[in-house]
Amino acid sequence: MGGARSGLVAWCFLAPALVLLVLFAFWPVLWGGYLAFTEYKIITPPTWVGLRNFEDLLDDPVFFISLRNSLVYLLIVPAIQLAALALAVLVNNRLPGIRLFRAVFYMPVVTSVSVVGIMWGWMYSDQGLINAVLQWMRLIDEPIGWLSDDRIALFALMFVTFWRGLGWYMVMYLAALQAIPGEIEEAARLDGAGAWRRFWKITMPMILPTVLLCSVLSTLGAVKVLEEVLIMTKGGPISSTYTGLYYAYDQGIRAFHFPRALAASLVVSAICVLIAVLNFRLLRPRQP
């Protein structure tokens, strides 16, 4: 009886959050999933068309470019994780002014993505800072089209994502590093273990859950990248910076083809789930 009552109380506490989740997360997902199989223009009722929207995606080369770019974007995951971990180890030291360094590295995270996009857009432009410095150093004669050359534009965007995300993961690793009990490190040091050995035998195993979390988050973030593309290149030049989610956005918000946008979103979601599962399988800490 007591169990049933406490269960009821628990449900009562959960209810507000659950209602909001159902209304603003589950229902839109289910309704959107249904609309992906329809022809729908908002002002007319949806009509079932089966897999036609998915067939349309398969017939659109830009969709494949988008998926390929989303996968290429994954290259920043190891880079950002390694750099964030290295940075966290560095700022974990008790040095004068270290708080300032931590704040500086975290600043891009709290800066609005619009500001970041506009700022990097200027820096990358033909008359921008990067080209000016390179020309001043006589490393180049003509400005490099960082965002207008289809061969390098995607990598230029990836660098911005890297720059934006570095501070966030650094803080997460820093928190994990500071949670390691000092006495374990101390004991290892007394036993004669060097810094390298202590890192691999003590630090890494103890922060592995954080590595898993950060990897999953940065992988999903890379697959779902949208803002940088939207603000800086709008998918150009020659569709070379389209990503999966930007494709969905472009189809829905610009071209007003919501069913195709939703079909693309479903494909991107499926890829996200697949990658998350792979991440968990590969990085899950194993029981001794």
Next chain:
Amino acid sequence: MRGCHALFAGALALLLAAAATASEPVHIEFWTMSLKPKFTQYFEALVQRYQAQTPGVELEWVDVPWDVLQTKLTAAIAGGSAPALAQMNVPWAYDYARDGAIRPVDELMGAARSAYTEGALQDVTFLGHVYGFPHYNSVNVLTYNRALFAQAGIDHAPATFLEQLAIAKRIKQRTGQAGFSPALGKIAGVFLEEGLPLIEGGRAVFNSPRHVAFLSELADAYKAGGLLKDKLFSEDNFPASIDAYKAGRLAMMVAPPAALLRVRDDAPDVYAVSDVAPAPVGAAGVVAGGWLFHFAMPRGIQGRQAQEAARFALYLTNAENQLAFSRLAGTFPTAKAAIEDPYFQNMRAGTDVFSKAVATGASRMASVRTLYVAGIPGFEQLNKRLQDAVEGAVIGRRDTQEALDAAAAYWNRRLGAP
């Protein structure tokens, strides 16, 4: 006798109810596109004037940023809460009319249609019906930097697009600056202006020798540095274009006269050496830059509300109000009487570059039309393929003929062309 009493009481009740309905103020909500805060005073004064002279009508002005207007309006129409009038451009109106989301206004406009220019009325006529009350229009003029022209040894403004390309190359060669920035992000419109068709007999024909030759000229100018590379293929390359012009890095700018006000305010030194000429006209004979804004009436606006909304729309777009708006905004009216107003005549006599630009634009209003592609199913996806092919060809990444052939084959397959 009792029956007579009941009949009388019923008739009286109906009469009172009808009188009450008639005396209830009609609420007219109208949406404009990105006109706040610059035109707040204009619209507030206009609303006040109209309400004072039209008792029984309650106006509500809502200004919506252009990038969310379509989404908000579509949702409002679907939800049955649409405004009585919504300002929009012609391509949006075409889509809404095709989907039955806005209603024809021929009958509501009545004899007043003769007050508007024929071109404006044609722009808002779809499926044989007029779908909007024309408001303001735009027309491009060619603004050029006289100093850069003199430095390059050029003594006249170009009359055609191809001549403009040739001048752009020469300017780059002689001055080191770019010539101009064509709207290559809207290549379908550029083709149409140049009289180069996209589709004929249900088949894509933009891979013809004429199209290839035209793109080859563009590629040549790009390679020579004659075209401004910043945002060249963006859907809207105007911001990059005007920034470069103001900085003296661009010799020519094809834009509405209002752009000159920004040059005057932000770069007076460049304004001082600027001059204007008619924008080059393509083979289609249509003056570039026509982009009509009008007020459309969403479906579901009926009866007295529709009549009052139409009366207000006619007031909002009458010659007097259009002229006042044009003077403020630097745009062009679509009411015939406003175009013929001495304001534009006096502009012709002015020596200031902006006045000259307005006069130049006004003199060409008769041949201004809003150019857009309509009636091609799935056009966005098809256009993307064409756009990518053109970009690849112009920047020299792909062979022009091959790129256009591949895009045309894609179009024909999607269109089920014969």
